[in-house]
Amino acid sequence: MLEYANPKRFMDLSGALLPWLGAVAALLLAVGLYLSFAAPPDYQQGDTVRIMFVHVPAAWIAMMAYGLMALASLVSLVNRHPLADVAAKSAAPFGALFTALALITGSLWGRPMWGTYWVWDARLTSFLILLFLYLGYIALWNAIEDETRAARACAILALVGVVNLPIIEFSVQWWSTLHQGESIVRAGGPLIAGVFLWPLFLMALGYTALFFTLLLLRMRTEILDRRVRTLALGRGR
């Protein structure tokens, strides 16, 4: 694992991988979207059910991204590896993006389903807090000029903030909420019909591929930026 963590190796490898990953993301999203619209309207929810295919994977990716960021932070603190910093830093904006997407689609869905854009229920609220965690993380990165210092400070923050993940995940069990309980990934099999499950599955894969495409792109620019900056610093003295 660590041998791929050499920035040079990473640049070569990611450069080769990116086009493929991008293509896979596009393909999955295209098929997933087609199936989403091909699926029959839900007998209760009508056409609004289609929001699910955008909403649920976005929420998943948003949480996965935080997990990834925390993991990279741990590696960065323990092994002091610059690539882990870059990964964590690059994941944050997209995590925030998907969080915002899930929030927006969720509240658009809430209007027909619950009659309001927003309720202060445990899952929604804890998810909103996730957005703030991302924003705080990004703000801290921007606020500390020194690169290594910023990386380590942010790593500490990301690890401390990890406590929120289980709260989001289990909020539906711990508190009675308006929001849907576990209905897809649950012990005893999904509660959803196959016609909805397939597009959802494809969309989830597509979102994942999209996320990693964006992540790799961002990491590459970040690494190039750092090289330029180091050169500039080397001249300044």
Add this chain to the structure above:
Amino acid sequence: MSAWRALVMRDIRLATRAGGSAMLALAFFAAVAVLLPFGVGTDLKVLGRIAAGVLWVAAVLAALLALDRLFQADFEDGSLDLIALGPLPLEVVVLAKMTAHWLTTGLPLTILSPLMALLFGLEPRAYPALLASLAVGTLAISAIGGIGAGLTLSIRRGGLILPLLVLPLLSPAVIFGAGAVLAAIDGLPSAAMGLLAAFAFTAVVVSPFAAAAAVRLNLAG
């Protein structure tokens, strides 16, 4: 004029740079507004009722926090001496700093407020009143806050004493501002908006002189 522009631009740049106050004031505003329903309970009917008050208080606090170092950072590192010796009268310097403060906090707070109001389920017809009252009211906050910032300049831990000085002075703004929104919720006519505007106007006219006097006093110390 170009000196004035240079100063305002510098302060805006400092506020929007890394660790600057503009984005953060926004985030703080949102965070406080979000925190409250935790404690208050999540009944949208209650929340819609208290939305105006909560948003107003959150806006005042966010703007105040950004005010804290309006002059103090410049005072501590010696920049304020240099600025005081510049071509502008201190009253104008102070006004430039208040302007930059409003542009980087009051204005963005106002723009963000409808989104927050949505979370609280504020009556739709009260939105114009919310926007108008915040736009005008934050002017008063920047102006009166500037006096406080000038007075607390030489106090290292000014961060806390500042709200204490300024909050009582600002309470009319909160009363009129939130009052205007409450009246709009009920669809009642109200003089609150007019009173708020008069209050803000007075504050903007008087504050530069008071704040400049306070700053001058601290420089001489």
Add this chain to the structure above:
Amino acid sequence: MSAWRALVMRDIRLATRAGGSAMLALAFFAAVAVLLPFGVGTDLKVLGRIAAGVLWVAAVLAALLALDRLFQADFEDGSLDLIALGPLPLEVVVLAKMTAHWLTTGLPLTILSPLMALLFGLEPRAYPALLASLAVGTLAISAIGGIGAGLTLSIRRGGLILPLLVLPLLSPAVIFGAGAVLAAIDGLPSAAMGLLAAFAFTAVVVSPFAAAAAVRLNLAG
């Protein structure tokens, strides 16, 4: 031990001196609590209902304001270097500072809270829950806030970024704390108090390590 005592005493002295944070945190707490009814309207039934939430949020903000410069003042004037080279491990130094912070803000806030609750017309039977939840919850605020203060040490305008980092982490404390009071108002049994205690305990145990790591990294920069 005498080094620990010296440090705690010094921080308490700094906090209670002129311009210090202790009295001011109290005043801020009171000011926010008083300001809010202006915006919300003065219906005691509504106020009694939101009292717990408002007091909790005001307490969190007041404590946070005092946290801002927990390490930063010492960092900027070079004292922190001297303290880091002292006989205590940095984790213990950090714990001492958190302790002093709690003694000068959390504790007085808790003691003042019944008075504020009286103004809001809080149900009498909820007073014990309010006191207990604030006493325990402010421990968590001092601890988690210490992490935020450590992380933002080297940021000049850290005053605003700190709440942004810390408020999301503190939201469970507000939920449980205000929840305990709300349950007490209704005379219902509730697990909130237990959850709050567990949360605070974890925070107090984990925070010194995280905060010390943050401080160390800023010193090394």
Add this chain to the structure above:
Amino acid sequence: MAALASLEIENLACVRGGRLVFRGLGARVEGGGLLTVEGANGSGKTSLLRLIAGLSMPQQGTVRLRTNGGGEIAEPEDRARHIGWLGHQDGVKRQLTPLEQLRFFAEFYGGTADEEATLSRVGLSTARDLPIQYLSAGQKKRLALARLQVSGRPLWLLDEPLAALDVEGKSLVADLIGAHCAAGGIAVAATHESLGIACERLHLA
């Protein structure tokens, strides 16, 4: 730079924190002259410079500038517009790069200097786009020196201009002051070290 005929200090008394720091102080510097202020720690050098700048007010006595045209400037507000200040603190903003800071001051003071040339003159050309916190103590001082030049003001007030500078930096300060005075400017410097140029001396007891 509007040249000055002289700086005149008469019977000046300074009180700080209720305590008399000095009194009956007089001095006169002609255009092109340099006055160094010496004295033990706490004797009032910094306080004197702030009085001359008009940043604080004397207990008693006057500070006066005369322009070459024969005009007299006694009001502190008017005096302020003639002063180039190099304080004890470096007045440097962390969030801005050296070039940005200098540009701001040039625009604010209405100077017409070439900022980049000034930066390279003080030895900061390679550091011009670095974040300030990457600068060492001496490098920050050099930035303050650059700012002083950009101000284009005729009366320089310098508080310990040599502090934190290396040997080459100290001779740079001497050169800058020399050039300033040669152009008809006046400089007053509070210092514990010799500047290495000809000057009048004022000793505070």
Add this chain to the structure above:
Amino acid sequence: MAALASLEIENLACVRGGRLVFRGLGARVEGGGLLTVEGANGSGKTSLLRLIAGLSMPQQGTVRLRTNGGGEIAEPEDRARHIGWLGHQDGVKRQLTPLEQLRFFAEFYGGTADEEATLSRVGLSTARDLPIQYLSAGQKKRLALARLQVSGRPLWLLDEPLAALDVEGKSLVADLIGAHCAAGGIAVAATHESLGIACERLHLA
């Protein structure tokens, strides 16, 4: 004061903000010795002192202390307990009087010094109960000197110890360092001026 046998620096490299400041640095100071670190602005004097103190970590290389008993101290945390620090910033609290600050540091560092005698030694006896903000730059520096003495630590690290001091203050610093070394202590001083006592020199390019 636990006397030290030596301070050894081997092959030290320092990187700040991603940039190499120096590398391959070596030095050795015996007990009772004084090392002065010289070099241009930005050459890394302050950075070197922070590395020796263990406040920051070197990119490469080691710093080691040897005690008279023959023990070796390489861990930064242990090394920290032997260091008396006089930084660039004065580390002075506005809200406390000189005496209060000194008392705190004596208690915190576990020293046994007589605080009032130390204050009068550095010339602050009349200022001991004044609010700090009434002190001039040099007076604050003197307070920092008093604190250094009170620390009772055997390895002194001094960053520009002469800055802001008057002539008498400078000779006071030389005396204090002399006495410290005579008692078996070690001192490392980064400075742009000569201290006026015999020393080894390290020049950073």
